[in-house]
Amino acid sequence: MSNNYFHSITLDKEKCMGCTNCIKRCPTEAIRVRNGKAQIIEERCIDCGECIKVCPYHAKVAITNSLDEINKFKFKIALPAPTIYSQFKEKDINKIIHSLYSLGFDYVFEVAIAAEIVSLWTREIIKSNHIKMPIISSACPAVVRLIQIKFPNLIENILPLSSPMELAARISKEYISQTKNIKINDIGVFFISPCAAKMTYIKNPIGFNKSYVDGVIAIKDIYLKMRNLMKKSESIENKISDANPTGILWAASGGESLALGIDEYVNVDGIHNVLKVLEEIENGKMEDIKYFEGLACIGGCVGGPLTVENSFVAKNRIKALSSKYKKEKSSNIYYNNINYNNYLFEKKIFSNPVLELDSDIVEAMKKYEKANEIVKILPGLDCGACGSPTCKSLAEDIVRGQANDTDCIFILRESIKQLANKMLELSNKLPPSLESEEKE
Ligand code: SF4
Ligand code: SF4
Secondary structure, eight states: OOTTOOOSEEEOTTTOOOOOHHHHHOTTOOEEEETTEEEEOGGGOOOOOHHHHHOTTOOEEEOOOOGGGGGGSSEEEEEEOGGGGGSSSOOOHHHHHHHHHHTTOSEEOOHHHHHHHHHHHHHHHHHHTOSOSSEEOOOOHHHHHHHHHHOGGGGGGBOOBOOHHHHHHHHHHHHHHHHHTOOGGGEEEEEEESOSHHHHHHHSOSSSSOOSOOEEEEHHHHHHHHHHHHHHSOOOOSOOOOOOHHHHGGGSTTHHHHTTTOSOEEEEESHHHHHHHHHHHHTTTTTTOOEEEEESSTTSGGGOTTOOSOHHHHHHHHHHHHHHSOOOSHHHHHHHHOOGGGGBOSSOOOOOOTTSSOSSHHHHHHHHHHHHHHHHHSOOOOOOTTSSSSHHHHHHHHHTTSOOGGGSHHHHHHHHHHHHHHHHHHHTOOOTTTOOTTTO
């Protein structure tokens, strides 16, 4: 990844207490604690938001857009992620959508509608048998980044299709431009997001040359305003939501898979679980599986780091809402009018081998062997006190020249003990010129 790669997740140094909680949860070992503060190794970070969730001091923050930024555009479109429906006690989706209009948006296009279309297209792609199985969902950008970094052999399994967010942005922008005769550049499309990974995605799209999304607003940043607006509003007589259960269910883990109408799928949530299952896929242990849905957050997007509701409560709400809203034809209007070939990846996804010890293979082998030797003398406790997440990662940091063996407190203690013994030994020895005759 180039140096100008944008990361949504950053560190607030003032707040960081160097507690090392985050280094142990990072799935790509992208964090170290040095000089009492966390440091993010940018090229390794997949913006999954795991560190935001575990930091007790709120020192990890996601950069997103503020609501005010919608005013830069003449016409403002909100793209609420299906997760938004799970954040409120409100059972009427129409009221939730209405509150977005009240916040200043001119048009709301529900990403759930696009999610349903993506599901229908994915069914066609699975049937076409053109992509290596199991096909891996490309909906969660953090999982796709994880594959680029850790599982280069699985890149060809990634579903080469626009995500629901991008599809929603493109459809709504083109629709408004045509029907209201507004220039595309005057239309601002804002995704109402459960996660930081989407912000990273719009700045560095995967498989596409550009994103149609102009900004990402965190659900947590507008939650209170929406809730207050809902409290004030009367019941909505006109139906303004077009979302169907198929699309709404995408908010929770398993929803995407369920919409495919096949039994041969595996859905996994939580980035560490995803990591384990990807290892199994890479090792050929899932040959009978046609589709793999991996979501970085526990429970799926309902557990995203920029949400407010408990993910278990949110998941139940999504299930209840999806059974309440009956299947209607609305999203099929788009499905029948657009062809998925126009929404396939425009460019190849490349691997990003940042975990290798050296770009030169011979050097990498030498460093690998040296790191293995160092690991043998480390205690194997993976305590993290050295500021690296595991003993193995400290050994790798040492061979990369980024750490010392005495960063390990056990090695340091042993070294101090040896030094103290040596000093004691020396203090008992006197130079011959000072030794007394009696001693002889
Ligand atoms: S979890 Fe990480 S960022 Fe938060 S205080 Fe601890 S070391 Fe710092
Ligand atoms: S699971 Fe959903 S909320 Fe979490 S990182 Fe992936 S896309 Fe974002």
